[in-house]
Amino acid sequence: MSLALPSAGRRVAAAVVTTALLVPLAACGSDNGTRKDTRNKTGTSATDSPEADLTVLAAASLTDVFKTAGAAYEKAHPGTKLTFSFAGSQELAAQVRQGAPADALVTxxxxxxxxxxxxTGAATVIAKNRLVIATGEGNPKKVQGLKDLADTGLKVVLAAPEVPVGRYSQKILDAQKISVNPVSQEPNVRAVLSKVELGEADAGLVYKTDAATATGKVDAIEIPDAQNAIAEYPAATLKTSENAEAAEAFVKWLSSPEARKIFTDAEFQQP
Structure with missing residues (x-):
């Protein structure tokens, strides 16, 4: 036989049951007070970098170093994905003017x-580079310096004059009063390097860092400082970016000690 509880007793019993149900739920939500939310009201992670998929337009000579830098950035900033589009700086500029969807630019x-x-936003130089003469492995034509590039029996390839490395190349050749008749003028530095690697040219002017990526395939002949040119790599956000805060965070990171070590390890110079 069951006994009916007075109404006051029923209210007390209901309160006890409700409290018993809520305690486990509260404990689960707080993870016993040890779990912390890693995001704030603005959507920023614990690393103070907004989550986003970023597209970065970058000079062809940054191809290898940016693969390393991008992996390091993504590891340190979970939730951010970087996609790089590499080309000659003049091609990148044309893409920007045509409104290509992107978040940052490095020329x-x-x-x-x-x-x-x-x-763009304000630009910051993140690294520097210098030129070398790339020749076939073992330097079969015995190229010693810039003057040898004037030899009409030597197949020399240069970047086109509208390409940064092409302008740097012409600048140092003009300074030494050296006339070169290239067998071709390429759209970016990687195309110049490829021509030498494949044996389609005996020599070409490339960045030191590009020659370093082809060790065992090409030799790099150093150019004295007094005859050389220094390339600068500025980085900036794009005003059309739909991820302005995240893009700014990445561009800022490119000047960080971690990023600079990655650049120097790849033989770039400090800005």
């Missing part, structure tokens, strides 16, 4: 970046 010269001031 191989300040001239190209300066011409895009209305499309």
């Amino acid at each position: 191989a010269d300040t001239k190209t970046m300066d011409a895009l001031k209305t499309d």
Whole structure:
């Protein structure tokens, strides 16, 4: 036989049952007070970098180093994915002017970046580079320096004059009053390097860092400082970016000690 509880007793019993159900739920939500939310009201992670998928337009000579830098950035900033689009700086500039969807830009010269001031945020130089003469492995033609490039029996390839490395190349050749008749003028530095690697050219002017990526395939002949040119790599956000805060965080990181070590390990110079 069951006994009916007075109404006051029923209310007390219901309160006890409700409290018993809520305690486990509260404990689960707080993880016993040890779990912390890693995001704040603005969507920023614990690393103070917003989650986003970023597209970065970058000079061809940054191909290898940015693969390393991108992996390091993604590891340190969970939730951020980087996609790089590599090409000659002049091609990147054309893409920006045509409104290509992207978040940041890194060119191989300040001239190209300066011409895009209305499309970018403030630019910061993140690294520098220098030129070398790339020859076939073992330097079969015995190229010693810039003057040898004037030899009409030597097949020399250069980047086109509108490409940063092409301008740097012409600048140092003109300074030494050396006339070169290239067998071809390529759209970016990687195309110049490829021609030498494949034996389609005996020599070409490339960045030191590009020659370093082809060790065992090409030799790099150093050019003295007094005859050389220094390339600068400015980075900036794009004003059309839909991920402005995340893009700014990445561009800022490119000047961090971690990023600079990655660049110096790849033989780039400090800015």
